[in-house]
Amino acid sequence: MDQLKPLAETLKVLSDPTRLRILEILHLRGETCVCELEAALGMTQSNISFHMSTLRRIGLVTRQKVGKWVFYRWDEAALKACLGQLTTLFAPERADTERSPDLVYVRCQREEISRAEILAEADAPSPDPA
Structure with missing residues (x-):
């Protein structure tokens, strides 16, 4: 049962429609900054950052900081591992x-x-058909 906990945690994170949409955007656009996600989702930077940290915690996205900018990309191998x-x-x-x-x-x-x-x-005994 313990070996299923990481998979269950990943599925729990993926049960959020916003996080699925973020992964879809990262898949379609490739490396994306938070400001682009804000525009695409109509959400605040802090809300996006919360979702990104959740996705990073389970390893579905990676980030790269370039100066003041933070760029995210989805980890295709991690998602394929989950599907596997x-x-x-x-x-x-x-x-x-x-x-x-x-x-x-x-x-x-x-x-x-x-x-x-x-x-x-x-x-x-069978009932009497009386």
């Missing part, structure tokens, strides 16, 4: 080969209850 983790996590072949012992136990319990219920119904 999702693909691996939900790969169809995993469902057949990797069974969690906890889930197998729950499934066995559920199947036993189902069998018991079916047998109980089969042994129960």
Whole structure:
């Protein structure tokens, strides 16, 4: 479960529409300064900076300071790594080969209850059609 925490954190960050739009802009325009993001998004510099620091914290964007200017670019490799983790996590072949012992136990319990219920119904007297 702990190995899923970084992926969950990345998905949480990506759940914000503004951050997705920022990544889209960086993807389309390449290296972009905060002032360009302000104009494109109609947001304040401080609001943009907050979102950028969040994206930087999880490694989806990098920044380069040139004098007074700060330029951002998206990290394509980091985003592809996230997509790769999702693909691996939900790969169809995993469902057949990797069974969690906890889930197998729950499934066995559920199947036993189902069998018991079916047998109980089969042994129960049928209602009179009176």
